[in-house]
Amino acid sequence: MSQESGRWVILLFVVVLAGGALYYKYEVTRPCANPIVYSIGSIDPRFNTNSAELTTDLAHAAAIWNKAAGKTLFTLAPAGGVSVNLVYDDREATAKQGVEITQEEAQLDQMRATIDAEKDSATTPQQATAVNADIDAFNAKTRALNAEIADFNKGAGHPFEEGEFVSDSSGERISVFEFVGTDQLERVLAHELGHALGLGHNDNPDSIMYANNESGNLVPSADDVAALDALCGLRN
Numbered sequence: 001m002s003q004e005s006g007r008w009v010i011l012l013f014v015v016v017l018a019g020g021a022l023y024y025k026y027e028v029t030r031p032c033a034n035p036i037v038y039s040i041g042s043i044d045p046r047f048n049t050n051s052a053e054l055t056t057d058l059a060h061a062a063a064i065w066n067k068a069a070g071k072t073l074f075t076l077a078p079a080g081g082v083s084v085n086l087v088y089d090d091r092e093a094t095a096k097q098g099v100e101i102t103q104e105e106a107q108l109d110q111m112r113a114t115i116d117a118e119k120d121s122a123t124t125p126q127q128a129t130a131v132n133a134d135i136d137a138f139n140a141k142t143r144a145l146n147a148e149i150a151d152f153n154k155g156a157g158h159p160f161e162e163g164e165f166v167s168d169s170s171g172e173r174i175s176v177f178e179f180v181g182t183d184q185l186e187r188v189l190a191h192e193l194g195h196a197l198g199l200g201h202n203d204n205p206d207s208i209m210y211a212n213n214e215s216g217n218l219v220p221s222a223d224d225v226a227a228l229d230a231l232c233g234l235r236n
Contacts, residue, residue, distance in 0.1 A: 031198050032232035035072045037081030038062070038193075041173065044088035057182060058084060060218075061189035064208065065197065068220045068228055074193060082165075082196050083173040084189070104141075111138050162213055163188045165195035172196065183216055190218065199227050 038058065040051050055076065062074035115138060118131045162184075163176040174192040179185040187208065194209050201211040207221040220228070228234065 032069065032071070032073055032234075035075040036193075036196055037075055037077045038084055038174075038196075039077050039079050039081055041083035041085035043086045046088045047086045049086065054084070054086065057186050058189055061186045061193055064186075064190045064218060064220060065193060065228070068225055069232060069234060073197060073232075081172070083171065085173060085175050087175045087177055089177055108138070108141060111141070163192045165192045167196075183218065184213065187213055187216070187218055194224075197228075198231050199224075202227060 040054055040058075043049065043051060043054060059076065062076075065073050111134075115131065115134050118127070118134060122128045122131050162178045163174060165174050166172070174189070174196065176185065176188050176192070179188055190208050191213065199209050202209050202221075202223040204210055204221045204223040205212075206215050206217050207224045208217070209224050209227065
């Protein structure tokens with residue numbers, strides 16, 4: 001082999017090696033190429049949930065995207081990756097207050113129905129006195145509830161961000177600030193996992209990636225699936 005031929009062989013080897021390295025780097029770092037690892041972070045005890053329950057809810061949320069993609073996009077690890085945290089602040093406090101108000105309104109409705117029945121059946125002065133006492137108690141509870149509603153409206157007068165995904169110099173994390181019930185928590189988690197994957201918001205109110213959590217839907221919409229396909233290069 002001539003010296004010139006040897007140079008070309010070496011150059012070809014270098015080009016092939018560099019191309020292989022670039023292809024390997026692309027395959028490893030491109031979206032959806034490898035599962036995103038997530039782990040359980042901190043859980044404020046005021047949420048009345050624990051690590052095992054959050055792990056189950058996260059598994060359900062991750063399965064939504066895994067099923068839509070036909071492959072594993074998210075996987076749980078004991079630590080590292082995207083840390084998932086339940087962060088208690090005035091958003092969750094206000095959400096809980098709203099649930100309590102709804103329950104108190106239902107109790108007052110039942111109390112009103114009971115008083116109406118008592119009034120219809122009261123035939124003695126003693127029964128009338130008892131009815132009046134119940135009416136006084138009902139009015140006191142109504143005034144207290146109205147005051148609670150006024151306080152609630154002050155805090156609920158602006159839209160809340162139920163969760164957020166952040167990627168910065170300290171790492172990647174999902175923080176959930178507000179949820180009422182398992183379905184809403186799983187939807188918030190699915191939404192933020194979508195952001196961790198690289199999905200943005202879309203304009204379909206039924207979508208998991210819709211900006212506002214207004215739907216109880218836990219199935220990706222056609223818009224969600226189209227965005228996932230485009231991001232991950234699925235079904236091309």
